[in-house]
Amino acid sequence: MPSQQVWNTKDGATYTTSNGAPVAEPYAAQRVGFNGPLLLQDFHHIDLLAHFDRERIPERVVHAKGAGAHGYFEVTHDITDLTSAALFKKVGTKARSTVRFSTVGGESGSADTARDPRGFAIKIRTEEGNWDWVFNNTPVFFLRDPAKFPHFIHTQKRDPQTHLKDPDMFWDYLSQNPESVHQVLILFSDRGTPDGYHNMHGYSGHTFKFVNAEGKYHYVQIHLRKDGGFKTLDNATAGKLAGENPEYGIQTLVEAIESKNFPSWTVYVQTMTPEQAEKFRYNILDLTKIWPHKEFPLRPIGKFVLDEIPQNYFAEVEQAAFAPSHLVPGVEPSTDPVLQSRLFSYPDTHRHRLGVNYQQLPVNAPVVPVSNFQRDGPAAYNNQGPRPNYQSSISPLTYKKKAYEDAKHEKFIGNASYELSFITELDFEQPRALWQKVFDDTQKAHFVSNIAGHIGGVKSKEILARQLSVFAAVDQDLSDRIAKAVGHPTVAPLKVAPASEAIAFRTNTQ
Ligand code: HEM
Known part of the structure; x- marks a missing residue:
């Protein structure tokens, strides 16, 4: 640090x-x-x-188990056409950064090799304040309706009565919310058990907006691709390590840095203009979908390197507070409702977990001075000295009027309405392509045995049949192979509305 x-x-x-x-x-x-x-x-x-x-402070309500390190983000390409963020003003600029990798569902003492998505959170200390990338190691997520998040997470926590984890809860949720199937396909492939925290890719998942100096914006998705590739463990090795060395992920990260094999990533953006977004087959605000690389190629922007282990784990990793709302000028959130909910949720949980002055803790404090009118509260370490506590001595940025006007690009007019997404054939296209075109024979075989090992523990016949019908909607052969592995008869595909209904709904509400 x-x-x-x-x-x-x-x-x-x-x-x-x-x-x-x-x-x-x-x-x-x-x-x-x-x-x-x-x-x-x-x-x-x-x-x-x-x-x-x-x-003890409360452990994170999700992502409680993790490993951290320090390093830097280096700008390798000029992207001033995309964003005015000061970080990108000059190629070669390096910004010190802190990363925290994590599993999601388990408690703080749980095994690093558990089958789970991995969190990939980075705090980049720029001259315009800290910019946090609170990413995962998968390009998609289980849901697109934010209110489902606490329910879904509860299905991976302990049963309120038995205090046991319960595969029925997990599959009951997934089978009734089939928009999750794209992420389920990734999770039960060997990508669900990465070989160490530092051998995987990272993805923003959500769409963000980069706004340039003229106020013009692009939609973007950020990708970090591990130099040397995404390494995975097979199910048996991951299970063995979970018993023998639950800290495998922390240990291999520390060893890599101590032996100066500094883990590094090449950082890319995919970009889309607002016009392209309107014509795109999928909703860019739906994070169960990817943007195909062929249509939206990866454009290199930087390099990310980890070169330092923390001096003190608690101070520099446990107390690290990442939030997708910690943004810098030139970067904006999209209106993806899951992202919008996260903008609130992280600072809220930090105020609970670390206190209202969590941004003043050394690992979280920006490298540039903070000047505002927040004062006092527990552990006010940087209370801004004698500066007046009301607007007087601090000048706000003087915006160029035109740029500001142009940046007010999206207009939202309408009444408040409740929204809940619905399932159509569109939701099965990308998982089908993943199964049929991306997975090779070995990956398919591993997927079937990985998932059979988990779903085989489901006691309810109804839940099992329902999830098999979701897999059949992706691909009948995929479902039949899992059915055979768990001794269940073949199940017909889940019946859903045609893709055109989702596309028509989006077009009519745009
Ligand atoms: C509605 C959806 C979501 C909600 C409400 C939510 C909420 C939370 C909360 C409360 C934490 C604990 C933070 C802390 O105590 O420091 C957390 C951690 C985390 N979440 Fe989410 N989350 C959501 C979805 C996502 C998605 C889609 C991603 C990735 C694309 C993600 C990535 C992470 C990461 C990386 C962490 C760990 C941060 C760290 O290492 O400190 N979450 N989330």
Whole structure:
């Protein structure tokens, strides 16, 4: 972490109380006589216990298990035609960054090799403030209606009564929300068990907007592609490692950096104009869909390298607070409703997990000065000194009027309405292409045995049949192979509305 003091484990320091007073006997406690009660006046002892009692902060409600490191983002290509972000003003600019990789469903002590998507969160410290990339290692997600998120996550947490994880809850949800099947295909391929946190790609998943100096914008998706490729584990090895070395992911990341095999990624954007977005077959605000590379090629923008392990895991990784709403000028969120919900959810959970001044913690504090009218609250470390606490001494940016007007590109007129997406044949096209055109025979065989191992644990015949009908809607052979592996008769495809209904709905509401 920048500007962090480097401590030696044996640095000759004198042991002190928390107020800095030297202590001769760290293990001793004051008591009355030889066998008497302890004394309230022994601040050292009471403070030791009181601080210990408060050591734990809430673990992240999702993505609780993770590994972190520091490194840099380097601009390798000029993209000033796309964005005015100061980071990209000059090719060669390097910005110190912090990454946190994670699994999603398990608790803080769970195994690194669990079958799960992986979180890939990066804090890039730019001269215009911190820009967080809160990405996953898969280009798509399980849902596109944000209200489903807490329900879906609960199905991977413990049963309220038995405190056990329950495959019926998981498949009950997935089989009734088949827009998840694209992500399910990725999750139960060997990509669901990456070989270490640092051997995988990262994807924004959501559409963002890059706005250039003239106020013109493009829709973008950001991709980080691991140099050397995405390495995976097979199911048996991942399971074995989960038992033998639950910290496999943290360990291999630390070892790679310590041996100076610095993990690196090439960073790309896919771009789309608003006109292209209107004509595109899929809704760019639906993160269960990808943008085909053939139509929207990857354009290189930078390089991301990890070259430093944290001095202190808690301070620099556990306390790291990433949020998709931590953006910089020249980058805007799209109106993807899942992204919009996340803009709220992360800062909200940080205020709960770390406190209202979480942005002042050293790992989160921007490298540029913060000047605003937020004051006080617990642990106000940078309380902005004598500066007035109302608008007076700080000048807002003077916008070029035209650029600002142009940037107000999207107009939203209408009444508030409730929206919930519906399933059509459109939702099966991309998973079908993944199964039929991307997976080779080995990948298909692994997928079938990986999924059979999990779905075979489902007790409800209804849930199993329903999920097999979802797979049959993707591809009958895919469903039949899983059915055979779990000893279930063939199931007919789930009946859904034609793709034209989704396209017509989108066109009419645009
Ligand atoms: C409505 C949808 C979602 C909600 C409400 C949500 C909410 C959350 C919350 C509350 C956390 C814990 C953060 C913390 O305690 O620091 C979290 C972590 C995370 N989420 Fe999401 N999430 C959603 C979808 C997604 C998606 C689509 C992605 C990726 C494209 C994603 C990536 C991550 C990552 C990488 C972390 C871990 C960040 C870290 O390492 O500190 N989430 N999410």
